[in-house]
Amino acid sequence: MSNLIEVRNLGKTYRKATGLFKHKEIIALQQVSFTLQAGETLAVVGENGSGKSTLAKLLVGIEQADQGEIFYAGNQINFSEYRKTNQFIRYIFQDAARSLNPNQKIAEILHAVLRYSTVLSFEQREQKISQTLRLLGLLNEHANYYPHMFSGGQLQRVALARALILDPKVLILDEALTALDPSLRAQIVNLLLELQQKTDIAYLLITNQLRLVRHIADQTMVLHQGKCLDYGATTQIFTNPQHEFSRKLINSVQY
Amino acid sequence: MQLLDIRNLTLELETPDGIVRAVDRVNLSLKEGEVRGLVGESGSGKSLIAKAIMGVLHQRWHISADRFSWCGEDLLRLPYQRQREIISRDIAMIYQEPSRSMDPTALIGEQLAESIPDHRLEGVSWWQKGYFRRKKAINLLHKVGIKDHQSVLNSYPYQLSEGVCQKISIAMAIAKDPKLLIADEPTTALESTTQAQLFRLLASFNQLKGTSILLISHELETVAKNTDTLSVLYCGQLVEAGETADLLKNPRHPYTDALIRSVPEFQPELGFKQQLYALQGSIPTLQHLPIGCRLGPRCPNARKECVKTPQLERQQNHFYSCHFPILRTSAHE
Amino acid sequence: MKKLRLYYEEYNKKPYQLLWRHFVTQHFALLGLVILIVLLLLAVISPFVGPHDPYLQNSELLLLPPSWQGNGLVAYPFGTDDLGRDLMSRLMLGASYSFGLALLTVCGAMFIGLLLGILAGMTRGVQSSIFNHLLDLALTIPSLLLAIVIVAILGPGLLNTIWAIMLALLPQFIHGVGNAIQQQLKQDYVIAYRLDGANNWQILWSVVLPNLWEPLSLLFTMALSTAILDIAALGFLGLGAQAPTPEWGSMVADALDSIYLAPWTVALPGLLIFITVLSVNLVGDGLRTAMKKRREN
Numbered sequence: 001m002s003n004l005i006e007v008r009n010l011g012k013t014y015r016k017a018t019g020l021f022k023h024k025e026i027i028a029l030q031q032v033s034f035t036l037q038a039g040e041t042l043a044v045v046g047e048n049g050s051g052k053s054t055l056a057k058l059l060v061g062i063e064q065a066d067q068g069e070i071f072y073a074g075n076q077i078n079f080s081e082y083r084k085t086n087q088f089i090r091y092i093f094q095d096a097a098r099s100l101n102p103n104q105k106i107a108e109i110l111h112a113v114l115r116y117s118t119v120l121s122f123e124q125r126e127q128k129i130s131q132t133l134r135l136l137g138l139l140n141e142h143a144n145y146y147p148h149m150f151s152g153g154q155l156q157r158v159a160l161a162r163a164l165i166l167d168p169k170v171l172i173l174d175e176a177l178t179a180l181d182p183s184l185r186a187q188i189v190n191l192l193l194e195l196q197q198k199t200d201i202a203y204l205l206i207t208n209q210l211r212l213v214r215h216i217a218d219q220t221m222v223l224h225q226g227k228c229l230d231y232g233a234t235t236q237i238f239t240n241p242q243h244e245f246s247r248k249l250i251n252s253v254q255y
Numbered sequence: 256m257q258l259l260d261i262r263n264l265t266l267e268l269e270t271p272d273g274i275v276r277a278v279d280r281v282n283l284s285l286k287e288g289e290v291r292g293l294v295g296e297s298g299s300g301k302s303l304i305a306k307a308i309m310g311v312l313h314q315r316w317h318i319s320a321d322r323f324s325w326c327g328e329d330l331l332r333l334p335y336q337r338q339r340e341i342i343s344r345d346i347a348m349i350y351q352e353p354s355r356s357m358d359p360t361a362l363i364g365e366q367l368a369e370s371i372p373d374h375r376l377e378g379v380s381w382w383q384k385g386y387f388r389r390k391k392a393i394n395l396l397h398k399v400g401i402k403d404h405q406s407v408l409n410s411y412p413y414q415l416s417e418g419v420c421q422k423i424s425i426a427m428a429i430a431k432d433p434k435l436l437i438a439d440e441p442t443t444a445l446e447s448t449t450q451a452q453l454f455r456l457l458a459s460f461n462q463l464k465g466t467s468i469l470l471i472s473h474e475l476e477t478v479a480k481n482t483d484t485l486s487v488l489y490c491g492q493l494v495e496a497g498e499t500a501d502l503l504k505n506p507r508h509p510y511t512d513a514l515i516r517s518v519p520e521f522q523p524e525l526g527f528k529q530q531l532y533a534l535q536g537s538i539p540t541l542q543h544l545p546i547g548c549r550l551g552p553r554c555p556n557a558r559k560e561c562v563k564t565p566q567l568e569r570q571q572n573h574f575y576s577c578h579f580p581i582l583r584t585s586a587h588e
Numbered sequence: 589m590k591k592l593r594l595y596y597e598e599y600n601k602k603p604y605q606l607l608w609r610h611f612v613t614q615h616f617a618l619l620g621l622v623i624l625i626v627l628l629l630l631a632v633i634s635p636f637v638g639p640h641d642p643y644l645q646n647s648e649l650l651l652l653p654p655s656w657q658g659n660g661l662v663a664y665p666f667g668t669d670d671l672g673r674d675l676m677s678r679l680m681l682g683a684s685y686s687f688g689l690a691l692l693t694v695c696g697a698m699f700i701g702l703l704l705g706i707l708a709g710m711t712r713g714v715q716s717s718i719f720n721h722l723l724d725l726a727l728t729i730p731s732l733l734l735a736i737v738i739v740a741i742l743g744p745g746l747l748n749t750i751w752a753i754m755l756a757l758l759p760q761f762i763h764g765v766g767n768a769i770q771q772q773l774k775q776d777y778v779i780a781y782r783l784d785g786a787n788n789w790q791i792l793w794s795v796v797l798p799n800l801w802e803p804l805s806l807l808f809t810m811a812l813s814t815a816i817l818d819i820a821a822l823g824f825l826g827l828g829a830q831a832p833t834p835e836w837g838s839m840v841a842d843a844l845d846s847i848y849l850a851p852w853t854v855a856l857p858g859l860l861i862f863i864t865v866l867s868v869n870l871v872g873d874g875l876r877t878a879m880k881k882r883r884e885n
Contacts, residue, residue, distance in 0.1 A: 047446050062779060083785035091783055099776040103603055103798045112794060116785035146603060152297070153537050162780070181296035181473055186517035186533035193528055208447055211476065215519040216528055252451040 004073060004169055004202050005036040005059070005089075011067035012054055028054040030226045032068070034219070038169065039200040043217035043234070045208060045249065050223040052206045056174045059204065060091040073169075083117045090163035094175040096155040100147040106158055107143035113162055132165045136191065153184035160188075164195070172204045177212065189216060210253045214238055222246045258434060258467055259285040259308070262322040266303055266491075268315055268541075275541050277316075278303055278491040279549075282567065282574070285435065285467050290458075292478035292499065293471045294514070295488035298538045301471045304488075305437050308469075310342050326434075344372075347428035351440040353420035357412040363423055364408035367392040370427040395426040399456060418449035422456070429460065436460070437469045442477060454481045475514050476521075479503060487511050490539060490549040492564070497573035507573065507580040509554050510534075548578070556581075603882070610878035617874020620867035627864060630680055631688030638677035639663070642834050646672035651850045669839070669853050670846050678834035679860060685835040686823075687864055689750060690815040697754045697815075698808060701761025708762055709769025710792065720766070726759035735818050739827045746835070749828040753818050757811050768803040772796045802879055809872030813865050820861050836861050 012029040029051040036042050044052050057063040059070065061082060069076060077085055093099035101109060107129065114125045130140050136157045142150075150158060156176065163171060177185050193216065195201055205217060213220055213234065220237045222230040222245070229243040241247045266278035278300040285291055295301040306312045310330070323331045325345065330338050350356040358366055368388040379387050396404040399422040412420055421441060428436055438457065442450040458481065460466045472478045478485065479499055486496040487510065495508040503521065506512040515521050516532035525531070536553040545551050547562035554561065556579045565576040601609075612618060652668040653660045654675075660667060666675040708719055726734075731753070738752035772778060773796070781791050822828030823837025831842065836857040843853035 047448070060783060062783070082783055086783055086785055091780075093776050093780065095776065099780045101777045101781075101795055101799070104794070112781075112786070112790075113784040116790065146601075148603070148606075149601075151537055151540065162784070181538070182475065182514060182517055183296060183534055184537065186531040190530045190533055193530060196528075210447065211518065211520050215525075215531075248448055252447045 003035045003071070004038050004040075005034075005204075006071040006074075007035070007059075007068065008033050008071075009068040010055070010058060010065050010070065012051075012058060012063065013066050027226050029058070029065075032221075032223070032226075032228045034221055034228075034231055036170065036202050036204065036219075038202055039196060040218045041196070041203040041205055041216055042219045042221065043205045043207060043213040044221050044223060045210065045213060046223035047208075049225070051226040052223055053174060054226075055223070056091065056172050056204065056206055060089055060172055061085055062091075086117055086168070087166050088168055089170040089172065090166065090168040091172045092156075092159055092163055092174065092176040094178065096152070096159040096176075097147065099159055100155065100162075102147055105144055105146055106161075110143070110162060110165055113165055117166060128165060132161050135164070135195075136161050153180060153187065156180065156184075156188060157191075160191075167199075168201065170202045170204065172206070174206045175208075177205075178207060178209065185212075192216075210250065222249065256287045256326070257284060258287055258289075258326060259283065260322055260324045261308075261320060264304065264307065264318070264320040264323065266300065266307060266312070267317045267319075269317075270542070272542055276491065276544070277541060278307075279564070281488065281491070281493045282496070283486060283493075285469060287434070288461065288465045288467060289484060290461050290468045290470065290482045292482035292485045293469060293488065294473065294475055294478050294485060295471075296473050296538055298490055298541070299473075299488040300491040301473075301488055302439055305348065305439050305469070305471055308342075308437065309346060309348055310338055344431065345434045346437065347431065347433040347435070348437040348439060349421065349424045349428050349441050352417070352444050353424045353441075354412045354415070354417055356424060357420065359412055361411075362408070363410055363412065363415070364389070364392060367395065367408070367423065367427060367430070370430045371395075372431045375431070391430070392426075395430055396423070398429070399423070399426045400452065401426075417444045418446060418452070421445060421449075421453060425453075425456065429464075429466070432464070433466065435467045435469065437471070439471045440473065441470075443472075450477070457481070476518055479521075487514070490544060492549050493567065493574075493576060494550070495573075495575040497575075501573055505573075507570075507575040507582065508577045509556050509581065510550050511575075512581055548576075606882050607875075607878050610881040611874050614874045614877060616870050617877075620870030620874065623863060623867040624871060627683055627687050627867070628691070631684040631691070634677075634680040634684050638674075638680050639665070640674035640677045642673060642677040642681045643832055644673060646674075648672065651846065651853070653850070654852050654856075666856055667850070667852055669843060670850070673832075673834075675853065675856060678839065679836070679856060682834045682836045682839065682857065682860070685746070685829060685833060686816060686819055686837065686861065689746070690753075690812060690819050693750050693753050693819075694757065694808060694811045694815050696750075697757040697761055697811065698804070700754075701758050702765055702804070704758070705762045705765025706769060706792065708766035709773070709796075710788065720763075723759050723763055723766075727763060731756040731760075731814055732818050732821055735822060736825070736827065739822060744827045744830060746829045746833060749819060749822050752822075753815050756818070757815060760811060761807060764803060764807040765800070768800055769796055772799055805875060806872065806879075809868055809875065813868040813872070816861070816865055816868065 010029055010032045014026045014028055016024045016026060018024045032055060034042065044055060046052050054063065058065045072088055110129045111125055114120055114128060120128065129143060133140060133142060138154065138157055138161065147155060177188060180188065189212070192203065196203065207213060217234045219232065220234045221228055222237065222243070224245045230237050230241055230246045237246065238250055241250050261281070261283040263280045263282065264278060265276060265280055268275045268277060281304060283304065293301050293304070303312065307318055312318065318331065320331060323329060325341060328341065330341070371388055371391050375391065376384055376387055392408065393404045396407060401407055401419065401422055407415065407419065407423070442453055445453065457468055461468055470478055470482055482499050484497065485499045485502050487494045487508070489510050495502060495506065495511045502511060503515060506515055513532060513534045519525055519531060534553045539545060539549065547564050551557050551561045558579065560578045565578045567574050567576045646668065649664065649668050650672050651670055652664050654667040655662045655665045664674050664676070666679065669675055669678070708716060734756040735752040738755055739748055742748040742751065778791060778795055781795050819828060819835065820837030823835045824841045826841060829835035829838045831838065839857040840854055843850070847854050
């Protein structure tokens with residue numbers, strides 16, 4: 001099976017100005033490589049500042065990589081063309097409430113997404129919107145609501161609707177499940193699993209919740225200070241972590 | 256000895272749309288040396304109960320209870336000054352985001368020294384008080400596991416990581432040697448490695464000093480491994496309470512059952528990438544609380560009788576309030 | 589205060605309806621708004637309504653006291669000034685100068701400030717930095733002083749006062765709008781829009797501008813109170829409205845000579861200036877509190 005995403009030796013360095021003419025270089029990511037197949041879930045774990053969020057931002061195009069290559073279905077894509085790449089890969093923010101414009105109805109937001117990136121007519125867009133809302137367990141009436149009328153869990157579903165409405169092949173969840181209550185998290189995890197079974201979508205899950213990782217991730221990657229310490233099948237990593245840090249991380253789950 | 260004994264605590268708030276009962280007749284009791292967990296999702300009122308115990312609830316809330324006693328003294332009947340005296344002497348609390356609960360404009364050393372109560376420094380002449388305060392502060396930092404006290408004492412809260420800040424707030428809490436330590440979601444903002452350290456620290460205080468701990472969390476997994484007894488709340492109603500091991504093995508209330516089953520770890524038979532058990536629907540908002548048993552609309556066992564709030568029933572130290580509890584006998588019995 | 593609901597229905601309140609609901613609960617702010625609406629009406633219709641001609645001098649009725657005093661006449665409710673002109677008509681016409689012109693000035697400043705502010709907010713890098721630093725220089729000078737300097741260059745007169753105050757208020761608007769836009773651009777939903785495929789113009793139009801009304805309305809009320817005071821101050825100093833224009837500030841200055849004989853000629857215009865500025869500030873304060881409450885909910 002060909003790789004949906006292939007990443008080779010990805011690196012990113014940030015330059016922070018520490019004085020009038022001096023700069024400090026912060027290496028956010030170094031020599032990170034992995035592959036992702038369709039219908040698979042890759043979990044990226046690590047502490048704060050380990051580079052997980054940077055990796056997510058590089059993959060979706062919010063930031064540009066300094067070194068390394070990213071291949072999508074065998075081709076290298078230029079990221080300034082969001083309109084082309086977002087049919088392939090989409091991103092879910094950690095805080096759903098902050099990622100939605102508070103002054104726009106959901107219908108307008110979703111219409112805007114389709115208008116920018118596709119050439120569907122108005123009726124086709126309406127149909128796609130109601131289809132997507134139904135898929136995520138929301139009602140058609142919800143399209144006329146403003147974001148402040150939704151509860152936390154429903155907002156995450158709205159964010160998912162916005163991401164999935166373009167039928168992407170890869171979905172990046174940047175700590176998207178961390179702030180949810182356990183019962184809500186279980187519902188959304190079920191939704192994601194169902195979606196993966198039906199459409200073979202691949203997930204890149206950035207999280208620190210190792211129990212969840214053990215349940216839904218096929219592969220796991222442990223990042224520490226920008227370097228990839230461990231990468232492989234989840235069961236392997238959990239039973240046989242290679243690095244000291246990964247071992248500490250896995251053991252902290254069993255306390 | 257019974258430290259905290261709360262019966263039928265009700266917290267009500269007046270809103271333009273009527274009176275809202277955020278906490279509905281909750282019982283809570285704590286013995287000396289006990290580690291109790293309080294599990295509830297958002298909207299369950301657990302933080303409100305913690306604030307009510309500490310006496311820091313906003314004026315708008317109406318507190319009423321049949322019994323609200325600390326070490327035998329009824330706190331609600333005492334004058335406000337006496338309440339504050341008792342609470343400040345015996346109860347301490349640590350919060351969810353530690354760096355935000357500390358004064359951002361004061362050095363850690365100053366805040367720590369300030370939190371040491373005067374009666375710990377009795378017998379010390381006034382010109383030596385400052386020196387002894389500082390020595391005690393360094394002592395406290397060592398107790399919570401911070402070896403490098405010099406740099407920590409001279410930093411501001413924003414310069415330190417959340418884990419270190421949480422340890423400092425625990426140090427500030429134990430400075431007065433409290434009988435009860437309330438921990439309101441202490442590990443949500445921390446890394447998983449630091450979480451383990453923190454729980455070990457709390458356990459050591461419980462064992463060595465006999466401090467009771469009330470651990471509040473919305474994750475069942477964290478609470479399950481670190482507590483002796485457990486109370487489960489849903490939307491301000493006490494759903495189940497009892498010993499942790501017993502609760503996990505034989506949950507009587509459908510909500511506890513759902514919580515347990517939504518954690519993959521408690522179910523070894525659940526296959527990889529199988530659907531987790533989840534209750535349908537979502538948590539009702541304060542304005543739209545259901546009458547009677549508040550789990551009613553979502554409960555798989557709900558029937559007509561559930562519009563009446565169920566009474567708390569007891570079975571050998573295991574309390575639950577449900578009209579149709581789950582009474583399955585486990586294989587071990 | 590429970591609303592009667594016959595059946596249960598969820599209201600789809602738009603964000604500005606929520607804002608209005610929070611605004612209305614503050615009674616002082618509502619009072620201020622009512623006063624402002626009355627003043628606005630006065631400013632618009634006063635040239636056509638009014639008991640007498642504001643410019644008509646009546647040498648027989650100089651310094652007539654207001655009608656509630658012993659020797660006042662009902663025909664002249666607020667009395668007359670030292671040239672025999674009816675004070676009430678002058679005060680009503682003055683509303684269109686002191687308040688109406690202030691409103692127009694601030695609208696003009698807001699419009700230009702919006703355009704330049706968008707430029708300041710959307711650009712980044714060295715050019716924006718230079719622009720912002722120049723703006724900071726302009727902000728350090730108090731607006732009244734700036735207005736006086738500009739009027740000194742252009743010459744006295746009401747029209748020049750308007751230009752002067754517009755220019756003096758411009759830096760505040762540019763700075764405020766630029767800051768607000770910068771803050772908007774940092775939000776997550778702007779990144780989300782970029783990921784959805786919007787380009788800069790679409791982001792500006794659909795995301796940034798609708799969210800700009802809040803900070804803009806706050807800036808507007810602050811600038812309005814400054815503008816009213818500045819027009820009155822310049823009129824008082826003799827640099828603004830020239831006689832016989834019935835602008836409240838210049839009316840105070842003209843009547844200052846006869847303050848012991850006829851204190852009402854000084855007090856009444858001054859009182860009106862006070863009420864106007866107070867109402868604007870009450871409304872601004874009410875708006876700010878309503879926005880805070882809405883955000884907390």
